[in-house]
Amino acid sequence: MAEKPRSLETLRKELDQLDQDLVGLLRRRAAIVQEVGRSKGRGGRGTSAAPGAAGGPGNGFILRPGREAEILRRLAQAEAAPLENGNLLRIFREVIGSLYGLQGRVRIAIQADGDRLGVWDVARNHFGASAQISWHNDPGAVIGAVCEVPNCVGLIPTPDDEGRVYWWRQLAATAGLVPKVIGGLPFYAIDGAALPRRPAWLMVGPGMPDPSGDDVSLVYVTVELEEMSRGRFIGMFADAGLTARMVTATAAVERGSDPAAGGPRDFLVEIDDFLPPDDPRIEAFRRRAGEAVSHVAVIGAYAVPLGAGPASG
């Protein structure tokens, strides 16, 4: 005999009970997040990050995109049907974002001088509806906010060959508080669409990020040779055991020299792997390049977005 369909009243009672159960689980999660916050405040990092990681050891920077990427990757594998996976991820992003406040106040500084709607959506889908967003006209202002405002994360469009604002050079400075790239957005797509491997926006924070297990590092190099083809440059990384791709390079004119005269240029490359600043392969690259390069610096890393296609270029 077929089971008698349950009445609307019974089904709703069951939903009410499940909602109560979910609240109980969220309360438990919130209590643990508070404890993590206290541990960071005591100087514990609560993560297995490299020295010099986000905020510097003991600084207690709240937001750890590497750890969050790990969480989301695990959830993306969870059996959620009939709930769609993108919606599950969105719910958990809201859970994570709404609990930041238990550790302290997180702020998001975004560089957007034109259309704000797209990046607003990206930021809200990631940091949640309670995200405190401020807008800035140029990357320098975003980097300034990251340096001055506690627990502030910057969002700046990923550099490309079109851009003529070389803000990423600031991340290779050798003195003072030097912000680093700590992640990229969007990290997931609610509708399950394929995301580009190189995210459209870079997250900037006050120190090196935590590794997430599948990362791309960004490396800054000043090239002294006038004649340095991109191919030869990338080949020197390969000789050091690193898979590098060119992101962009400064124009000679930006460096205040005569473009016709050539001269040193700053290159931004990305490398498949998480590179701590003292990775021996960076030292190997430096030795291999010799006098051709004068300054090499890891300026951060981002977690490869969920479901991103293979690297190109």
Ligand SMILES: C=C(O[C@@H]1C=C(C(=O)O)C=C[C@H]1O)C(=O)O
């Ligand atoms: C709880 C932590 O702080 C933040 C909140 C997280 C969470 O809610 O799971 C994860 C990483 C951090 O951005 C942590 O560092 O583990």
